[in-house]
Amino acid sequence: MADRGQTSADVIKIAVLAVGGQGGGVLTNWISDLATRGGYAVQMTSVAGVAQRTGATIYYVEMAPKTERDPVFALSPSPGDVDVLVAAELMEAGRAVMRGFVTPDRTTLVASTHRILSVAEKQVPGDGRSDSTLVEEEIIKASLLSVCFDMEAIATNAGSMISASLFGGLARSGALPFDNVLFEEVIMASGRGVDQSLAAFRGALTFDENAGRTDDIIEVKRVAGPAKLLEEWNALLNTAEQVAPESRDMAIAGLRKVVDFQDTAYGAAYLQHVLDLQGLDSSDQGFRLTTTGAKYIANAMCYDDIVRVADLKTRASRQDRLLKDQEASRDEIVHVTEYFHPRAQEICGTLPAGLGGWIERSPKVFRMLDGLVNKGRRIRTDGLIGFGLLWFVSSLKPYRRRFLRHCYEQAHLDRLLKAAHDARALDYDLAVEVLSAQRLVKGYSDTHERGQSKFAKVLGALPLLQGRDDAAEWLRRLRDVALKDEDGAALDGALATIASFVQE
Incomplete structure (x- = not known):
C-alpha cells in the first residue's frame, strides 16, 4: 500500500x-x-x-x-x-x-x-x-x-x-x-x-x-549607613516593638517608607501616631484600627511632591533599573529623557510656607508664575546639567517641613486622625473605615486634587452617618464608589442617597 x-x-x-x-x-x-x-x-x-x-x-x-x-x-x-x-x-x-x-x-x-x-x-x-x-x-x-x-x-x-x-x-x-x-x-x-x-x-x-x-520569597535588605543614623534607626525599631504583634509588621513597613521619605525624626512622629491609635484599640478587635492606621498614616505622610520625584529619579537604583529594562550594559551609552509639566501650585508648594502662601493669595502674581512654568518640559538626565538640576531639587529634602505643601499635607493628616479618633468614641468599625478613606488620596497634580476632593466629600458624610448601626458599611460603600468614579458623578449620587434616607 x-x-x-x-x-x-x-x-x-x-x-x-x-x-x-x-x-x-x-x-x-x-x-x-x-x-x-x-x-x-x-x-x-x-x-x-x-x-x-x-x-x-x-x-x-x-x-x-x-x-x-x-x-x-x-x-x-x-x-x-x-x-x-x-x-x-x-x-x-x-x-x-x-x-x-x-x-x-x-x-x-x-x-x-x-x-x-x-x-x-x-x-x-x-x-x-x-x-x-x-x-x-x-x-x-x-x-x-x-x-x-x-x-x-x-x-x-x-x-x-x-x-x-x-x-x-x-x-x-x-x-x-x-x-x-x-x-x-x-x-x-x-x-x-x-x-x-x-x-x-x-x-x-x-x-x-x-x-x-x-x-x-521576600528579600530582606540589610540597612547600611553612617553610624549615627544607624543608631537612630535601631532606636526606632526598638520603639516599634511597643506596637502590638498583630500590627507590628505593618508598622515596620510604614516606618521604613516614612524614614526613606524624610528622616528618622519623621519616623519617630509616625510611630507616635501609630501608638496613639493603639491606645484606642484592643486585642478583642484584632488591633484592626492600629494595623489600618499604620498603613494609611504612612501613605499620608509620604506624599508626592517635586522633591520626592527628583529624589527617586536621581537614585542609583533607578539607573540600574533603567539599564536592566533596556537590557543595556554599563559600557553602552543610554540616553534618558524625563518629562515634567509643573504648575504654579507645585512651585508654590516647594517654597517656604509664607512666600508660597502669599503667591497663592495674590491672583495676579499666581497667574504670572503659572504662565512661566506651566509648560511641558523634557530634561535629559543622562547629562551633567539635567541630572544636576534634579539633584539640586532633591537636595531640598531636609527643608521640606518648612514648605507650603508640607503644611497642607500635615493639615490633611491632622483632619484624618481627628476624624478617626472622634469616630472611635462611638463606633470602632467606623473609625477603621475613616482611616481607610486615605486610599482616595494619591498621586500628584490634578490626580492628587481629585483625590483630596473625593476624600473631603466622603468624610463630609460622617455627620449624617454617625449613630447609625450601618455607618461603617455606608462609609465603605462611599469609598468604593469614589475609587471607581472618575468624574465624581456616582459619588455625588451616593451622597444624595444618604442625605435622602437621613432626612426621612
Whole structure:
C-alpha cells in the first residue's frame, strides 16, 4: 500500500501567546529549531496583537514527523484544536481559555503565573487588579495537563528573558517527543546570552513546587549607613516593638517608607501616631484600627511632591533599573529623557510656607508664575546639567517641613486622625473605615486634587452617618464608589442617597 502521509493525529499544534518584550518570537524560533533537529517538518506563523495590552501576539507552530510527502499545515490555531498552549502571563492564559484554545481533553498548558497589569486594571483609581487566584484555578481546570508557576521570577534570577524559562516549562511538560538534551542544544545554538538562557531553562525544568512559590520569597535588605543614623534607626525599631504583634509588621513597613521619605525624626512622629491609635484599640478587635492606621498614616505622610520625584529619579537604583529594562550594559551609552509639566501650585508648594502662601493669595502674581512654568518640559538626565538640576531639587529634602505643601499635607493628616479618633468614641468599625478613606488620596497634580476632593466629600458624610448601626458599611460603600468614579458623578449620587434616607 502506498504511503498516504500524515494524518491529522500526527500533527502537533502549539500556540504561544506573548506580548511585546517577552521573547515570543525567540521562543517560537526555538520550538521550530527543536522540531527540525528532531526530524520533524515544521511551520510557524504569527498574528500580531492590536497593541501591547489589548491583544497578545499569537505565534502558531505545527509540526509532524517527516515522510515522503510534504504535510499541509494550518496558518492559525482553531478553538478546540490546540495540543500545547504556552502563555507568557497569567491573564493571557485566561484569555486563551475563554477563546477555546485550551480544552480539558487535549491541551497541555504551560503558563507563567506572574502578572502584567492591563490598562483596564491600571486606570481604576483604587485597586483594580483582577483575582489572580481565581484565574489560576480556572485555567488549571480547563487543561488536560498544566505546568503553571512564576517563570518570570526564574528568568529574572537567571538574568534572562521569560522565553527561556517558558522553554524549560515546555520541556518539563513532556508534551513534545524530544529529549531535554535537544532542548539545550537549541539554546546553545542561538549564540546570544546562552549561559543565562540555560540557567533559566534549567531553573524552570527543575523547579520544586513543594518548596514554595517563587513569588512568596521576600528579600530582606540589610540597612547600611553612617553610624549615627544607624543608631537612630535601631532606636526606632526598638520603639516599634511597643506596637502590638498583630500590627507590628505593618508598622515596620510604614516606618521604613516614612524614614526613606524624610528622616528618622519623621519616623519617630509616625510611630507616635501609630501608638496613639493603639491606645484606642484592643486585642478583642484584632488591633484592626492600629494595623489600618499604620498603613494609611504612612501613605499620608509620604506624599508626592517635586522633591520626592527628583529624589527617586536621581537614585542609583533607578539607573540600574533603567539599564536592566533596556537590557543595556554599563559600557553602552543610554540616553534618558524625563518629562515634567509643573504648575504654579507645585512651585508654590516647594517654597517656604509664607512666600508660597502669599503667591497663592495674590491672583495676579499666581497667574504670572503659572504662565512661566506651566509648560511641558523634557530634561535629559543622562547629562551633567539635567541630572544636576534634579539633584539640586532633591537636595531640598531636609527643608521640606518648612514648605507650603508640607503644611497642607500635615493639615490633611491632622483632619484624618481627628476624624478617626472622634469616630472611635462611638463606633470602632467606623473609625477603621475613616482611616481607610486615605486610599482616595494619591498621586500628584490634578490626580492628587481629585483625590483630596473625593476624600473631603466622603468624610463630609460622617455627620449624617454617625449613630447609625450601618455607618461603617455606608462609609465603605462611599469609598468604593469614589475609587471607581472618575468624574465624581456616582459619588455625588451616593451622597444624595444618604442625605435622602437621613432626612426621612
